Amino acid sequence: MNSSLSRFGVPETLTDLPADIRDTILAVQEKAGFVPNVFLMLAHRPDEFRAFFAYHDALMEREADTLTKAEKEMIVVATSARNRCLYCVVAHGALVRIYSKDPLLADQVAINHRTTPISERHRVMLDFALHCGLDVGELTDDWEARLAAVGFTRDDIWDIGAITAFFGLSNRLVTLTGTPPNPEFYMLGRVPRDKR
Incomplete structure (x- = not known):
């Protein structure tokens, strides 16, 4: 077992995995060019792998959505930074850079979204995400009014x-297992493709 990817070990080879999980990992590898370490770490428990990625996809890949992919990833980066989850800050920071086409945004959001040059909509969104992730997370009338004032619907607030909440789980699992971010994530989206 490769103990450098998880204190609990990862499969020796993809052929050791159930076919559906192997196919999922191979599809991600085809798209990304590498296998994100979190996939191998979670493959340690196949049923939990399936449940984790089913919920991940329901939240993050839904087609009919008003939150953009960049906004969703900004939520992940801001809250993961407060949870001190290097894996999620690095991996999802890469996605913020790619989706926003801004090579500086992810690092700024990770350090302090309140001093980052973002819209009031995004500032309120991230304030509420931190309220949900670090405080009790209650949706009060005041919070709902603040979020509605910058254009968020009740469905957006749920999202x-x-x-x-979902990435709080992810942050804790990655920290528990000691899973490091793939080196490939660090440079993604920092330099435009035509400048490499």
């Missing part, structure tokens, strides 16, 4: 809270 902000659910993404925060």
Whole structure:
């Protein structure tokens, strides 16, 4: 077992995995060019792998959505930074850079979204995400009014809270297992493709 990817070990080879999980990992490898370490770490428990990625995809890949992919990933980066989860800050920071086409945004959001040059909509979104992730997370009338004032619907509010909660789970699992971010994530989206 490769103990450098998880204190609990990862499969020796992809052929050791159930076919559906192997196919999922191979599809991600085809798209990304590498296998994100979190996939191998979670493959340690096949039923939990399936449940984790089913919920991940329901939240993050849903087609009919008003939150953009960049906004969702900003939520992940801001809350993961407060949870001190290097894996999620690095991996999802890469996605913020790619989706926003801004090579500086992810690092700024990770350090302090309140001093980052973002819209009031995004500032309120991230304030609420941190409220959900670090405080009790209650949706009060005041919070709902603040979020509605910058254009968020009740479905959006649910999504902000659910993404925060889901990645709180992810942050804790990655920290528990000691899973490091793949080196490939660090440079993704920092330099435009035509400048490499």
